Amino acid sequence: MAAGAEDSQIRRAVIERNLVTPDELAAADARRGGRNGAEAPLGQTLLELGYLTRTQLDRLVAGASDDSGSRSVQQIPGYQLIRKVGAGAMAVVYKAKQISLDRIVAIKVLPKRLSANTEFVDRFYKEGKAAAALSHNNIVQAIDVGEAGGFHYFVMEFVEGATVYDELAAGRLYEEKDALRIVRQIADALQHAHERGIIHRDVKPKNIMLTKERVAKLADMGLARATTDVDAALAEAGRAYGTPYYISPEQIRGEVSIDHRADIYSLGSTFYHMMTGKVPFEGPTPSAVMHKHLREALAPPDHLNTKLTAGCAAMIEMMMAKKREERYQSCRELIEDIDRLMRGEQLQYAQHGLDQSTLADLARGAPAPMAPPPRTTTDTSSTTIMLGVGLAVSIVLNIILIVVLMG
Template sequence: MKVLIADDDTLWRKLLGQNVHRWGYEVVTAENGLQAWNILQEHGAPRVAILDWQMPELDGVEICRRVRCSLNLPFIYTIILTSRDTRDDMVAGFQSGADDYLVKPVDMEILRSRLSAAVRIVKAVPPPRQIPGYQLLGRLGAGAMATVYKARQLSLDRIVAVKILPKKFSSMPEFVERFYAEGRAAAKLNHPNIVAALDVGRHADAHYFIMEYVEGHTVHEHLVKEGPYSEADALGIATQVAKALNHAHQAGLIHRDVKPKNILIAGDGVAKLADMGLARAVSDREAAEAEAGKAFGTPYYISPEQIRGKVNIDLRADIYNFGATLYHMVTGRVPFEGPDVSTILLKHLDEPIVPPDHINPKLTIGICEVIELCMAKDPAKRYATTTDLIEDLQAIADGQPPMQAHKLIDLSTLTALNQKSDLNESVETQSEGSLITTPLFWIAVVGWFLVVLLLILVIILAN
């Protein structure tokens, strides 16, 4: 595969070129931004571009913007490689449309692994394909599982989002069925806090899903750019998401992938829950049994029962995902971190969370109680319904204590005390029974009997 290296620094351009060529890629170089942009527009152009930020005539960030907005180009994976290392620079780079961001001097082994990942994604992303009745306007995002475009629905003259299944999955029944299942699940829901499903279908070899277009940003993007939310703002968003989940639960669906990237915030502040890709009916026993033993979810927010691949997963898994998301929103950190996915999953199973107010001391006790209850390892110790959860979120927003949480805490405490009392009674009973059945006990009894007998004999002989 061809890789473009664009850098006005001759030494860096040569160093990168030598290494990338040695790794088995065909290298094309450019010494300024305009030259790089012209190369990317040629037939058979490189599908991966490593771009310096600051270059003469056209900078790397502007190239990323042009690539993202152009529908005349195939998908091009862009990597910004620069000495600009602040968080604001990194956020600006990603917002421009860059798919990756690395800081100079870069470890060549890290660059090599990033290139390998880029090539995998490029091969998975389909080229832009026109869907009858829709005019594609630009690419909104892409990943291994789907590419999303901004489009105009010609019949109604409105802007929509079009999700297209990668071509390599189009011949794989399991992925096609899951793609359509997402559309069917979303179509059952009609709520202001859920991204609406409009259509799902197939044209030629392209499977597509048409949905409401939301102009705004994700909670994930806010966390990266701005850091954690204030408690008041987090409660406002969380309450809306909880209402969306409650609507889904009442329709018999569980989401199973609540996370910051799946919460969109529109320009008017309305939060919308997106991506029903893992949703399924609670009553769908066949699907549950087919998925038994498999962990479906996102590692940073997944519930213990999802990790274990339990068959009887219910709405309380969503409540755990929700709690982990709210934890991230108010602390700026995910609940559990680790060097690899396995470590993170084990922590979800066994390790208690660091209390949110230990990270952000400004948080009230109420919101901390709600988060910790949502993230209880045992589903039975979480909220039983999203209705109870919403009631507590609204109470905290009004400056009141979370009464439903307090009921759960009191019940949990009472249960623990009863268990302790039963254990103590059991220990006492066992102690009494074990004393009688101990051999030493009977030896002592016989010994005392002999002593008494000897005393009686002594008395008789003395008389």
Template sequence: MATPADTGETPKDARGLSALDETNLEKSIVRRGLATPGEVEACKAHRAKLATQDKDSARSQNLLEIMVNAKVLTRSQVMRLLQERGEGARKLEIPGYTIIDKLGKGSMGVVFKAKQISVNRIVAIKVLLDSLAQNKEFIRRFEREAQIAAKLSHNNIVNAIDAGEAGGRFFFVMEYVEGPTIKDYIDKNKIFEEKEAVRIAMAVAEALKHANQRGLIHRDIKPENVILTKDGGVKLADLGLARLTGDEKWGLAEAGMAIGTPYYISPEQVRGQTDIDIRADIYSLGATLYHMMTGQVPYGGDTPSEVMRKHVDPRVELVPPDHVNTRISSGMGMVIETMLAKNRENRYSNPDDLILDFKCLLQGDSPMIAGQNPDSLEALAQGDVDEFGPTAVSEDQMVEVAGYVNSRNQIIAAMAVILALSIVTNVIMLVVR
């Protein structure tokens, strides 16, 4: 079947574009690199010129038509823009809210900036994609995300406000947070200074502590999900992959599935284990912190599967962050390496321990928990056995050690006798008095 792009006709939706917010459309065109700001302004100026010459002609053409005629945009590009806008604000009506703008689109939903009329505040509304709203499983997942978000209330987490369904559109309302993400800074090649990075990571750790206390794991900690607010705050966003640790049925349903983002995913998530806990989030936060401070991800690769394999493979060693960026202190390097231990038994066991070490670093002290690696302690204990055990010590050495022990015992016995005589003497003197 022929499309408008094939026939050269102006798309029907483009002719009805007056219902759209052209300012937002212009921003979208520029942001995607489809046209420069100068080209957009030139097309707008041309439309204004047409309006002075023929008002009817100007009314019959909108900005997209002008841009197509000027060969700034192709009809295919216009069709894609209109298709995306089809998930947009002009079709969405939620009682009690006024849609202002489209903020972004993810794998499951579109996020809009809106005003909550009753209290006159700006909020963010996530709407399940129409293409997924026909599937009961996706609806269940979407509702579960809203329910999980409602369990959390913390200064470092984007908080849930409302949820529901309107006109067949499933939505939930969240706190509106304005500010760039860590990813926005990384994309601009920013390397975070140590104290700034620690402050941000500690705020995320506080959010993880709150979630952990409520039996939740985030499962998708990454630079894109950490927002830096204009007032210097830190907000953890996107609970789309969050899970209740105690929900065994849920865990079994996802058994064997690698759920997470490849560059930041924990080894146990790669393996699809069902018993993951807060230590998985600590690993992902460590990978995020590594990227923030070195400008590199912990493990790279040409494909997602190659990257995930490196997270799991014990033969692939992590390059210490303080080797990549020599400005990083050895204590900071130790903390990040502890967070990124492939064996979760060697990581921080909970956010409290991690927060303690972050506080030490901010005070200029060495970390208290990092470095106390169970493997190292086990090796040390094994070393003691090897040094004094029968398989590693000669007979002469054993005799020497035995002599030392006997001498020590004799000294202890002599001291005990002296102490006993002293006590007896004191008792006699008391009696004489």
């Protein structure tokens, strides 16, 4: 078969079978055109970019159907496949229609190669159950979970839009008020989960979806865990679960007693990235990054983005305190400070001692000067006691000296 005809066949097949997204196909076309003026074969380019497997490509070239493609979703009763919208190492996500209710949904399918792995399957179903236990406008809603044709699937609300990660990857540096609105919505979603005894454990830009109306949706409950699940906590003890750039220190240490404050740290790391364009800590390896989360001081966000208000910088630093006792103790506290900052008022928890002119600047949206370092205060009662003790010692020494001299 001629190269041009084969490319056309592969292009038509990957579109019809929803094996790649339009963006993936566009990326492949862009790469093909950049090779010394000669176009590389489409199939080979898709393979090199990781959008197709060798088996998929061989079957496409041979004109055969691909078992791991669209057929997996078409076997799920009650749903009609529309197109593939994303893929990762752990799952493929499709846009589909729920026939009974005539509505658009997203279907996450566990690859068949992982179906024999009980750990992955259990985690997949736990994600569905954790999401189903929550009902909040800022959390991607779970619809169904099950198995059909040997494939495990999870049906959820379809969100038309991008993720915070997509926007950061495109070079976006968020305006403070836009970021505050997004973070507030996710904090509200997390508060809802925390009140129901669920911690997310993987808050990061990729897991925050944004609709066209800028409604933020917390997604991917794959690492979520109930705070009452002691068996799971003990089984995971000593192992780090999370994403290195955004993970909390206690998750890195694999502590059994991880609680909702780990999510506050990860949201703070995400907030930091949104406001500075950089992750909080960088390193050549995941372990190097995690070591910095444990040991290295955080570069103040307003040093990297001088437009950042002192109040916003203070919130981020408090969210990312290495000791969880020094963070916001709940997302409700965080929300209160966000609301105060948005109104141009003094923060309740991340104190800065801002004067009235600074508050007025905040209300107008102008950048505030960096807050002075916190002053060290001394307990007056302790000072009084110490002075009293010193005076008593001095008197005793003087009496002893007089006695010695008289003797």
